[in-house]
Amino acid sequence: MTVNARPMPKISLRNIGKQFVVRPTKANPQGSILAALDGISLDVAAGEFITLVGPSGSGKTTLLDLLAGLTRPDTGRVLVDGREVTGPGRDRAVVFQQYALFPWRTAASNVAFGLEGTGNDGVKRSRRERTSKAREYLDLVGLSGFEDRYPHELSGGMKQRVAIARSLAYEPDILLMDEPFAALDAQTREQLQEELLRIWRSTGKTILFITHSIEEAVYLGQRVAVLSSRPGRLKQIVDIDLGERAGTGDVRANKAFVEQRHRVWSLLHGEVLKAREAGHAKILPDGSAPDEKRPSSNGKAA
């Protein structure tokens, strides 16, 4: 890949490590330290679509939080455009699995949320500018005519479209997506995958897309990064080449697709088993990991 030869990758992770202190609980009175990520190095070129798969507990969301600037790494550096990430910024946008729309705002007002205050260019936009921008981006995600709907009046797929429009509206260079389609039904998911690719092609954003679906990873990504079970290490990066897919045919039935899906599957399969045996589970934001097994009981159950 020529990515590494380029002088300035858009995103550059250098030997990232991140640990969590697990709060003491009844089952685990001492508490413990968990390494979520360990020695991750990854370069992403500008305009690239990279997907990230890994077993649960492999630190996918942690990695995204680091990139979004919501947390800082314990070791290593996160660089965007060669500058270290020190906090959230409007050059990056996050799309969450649970949409995270503001329920008291209409669709248009949700999209305009990121446009309030001073923008990327240091200019304050007028209300009219914000409204027309919101309209434009709702149109881009195929939701014209739904400007005045409240989130509770929209279906899951429509909510996620609004969320994507909100992230695009303030024109970030990088889109960080955390299992954005996981909560949607299969048909809506496929439709949104299609549209995300269309938006990616027309806007040229750099997209880092986290998913637990191998199919989705292979279908969307130019490269698929496979993470190991906890502590999350970069197991391998698989280049995906599905040839020309401008046509409307069923890409997923291609021989190339099936082969590459299987490659990612075999890489991931062992890790998923390992994670299950170790009983790894999500660490909650409050620092507790209720499903996490105690180190001593490892291997007995499961």
Place this chain on the structure above:
Amino acid sequence: MTAPTLTNTPDAVAGPTSADSNADGGRTATLAPSRIRASRLRTGILTVRRAVWSSGAILLFLLLWELGPTYLATDSARVFLPPLHEVLQALGALIANGQLQSHLSASLTRSASGFGIAVVAAVALGLLVAWYRSLDQFLNPLLEVFRNTAALALLPVFTLLLGIGEVSKISIVAYAAFFPVLLNTIAGVRTVDPLLVRAARSLGLSNLELFQKVILPSAVPTIFTGIRMAGTSSILVLIAAEMVGAKAGLGYLIVNSQMSFLIPDMYAGILTVSLLGLLVNYLLVAVERHFSRWRTAVGSQSS
């Protein structure tokens, strides 16, 4: 809500009947509109019946009030429980000579000022307490003590310190209205969806912007629930305070009428208090609904 479903069924029935009625002319064709009319009538009757049923208990109560004292009560009891029409007459007389209005406005001024002070202070303190965890840990035990002390138990203290004038009345109302607003404000801020905070943070919002654009709007419905509770309790406490020591107000009217043996006047005062309570609650519910449209809309759609 039931009206559309009821008128829809005859339409669906009328479809096939008019389709196979080609043979025997317009008989079924005239039947369909008449059926629709009949079903409209039926829903009309249903609405009336429901209205009668839901106001039935009130009507029965008023009827009992009117007839009970005359036919059921003993002579001595009748003096203390005059029938409804006497009470209404007394109410009319109190309105005619302007007494009721002056008592009502005295009570309203007190409860409105006390309530207003309480809402402003409680929302401000609630936001601070919810935001700064250490402040919460510091203040919470004290707040618990005060919250669980009945406001009226403190009435003598207020009267001793602030006299029997307006200040002590307004203070006790403010005190009673303070805690529901405070506790609901704290709860409202605490229960903000952490995902929304994360989303806003990822946009690089400052603490102040986060507060203004995410935390406050999402807490507003909960805060208004507290405000509604405070509205009810502010009237409740005020009436009691006016009964103990005052020269005007609805509470004073009730107690004074009792002492002067103007029993119908006393009941007129009580009736006014309950109507005022209903009105205040209704208004606050309407305001609450307005501010939580985005939340309650789900419920009203499905019901």
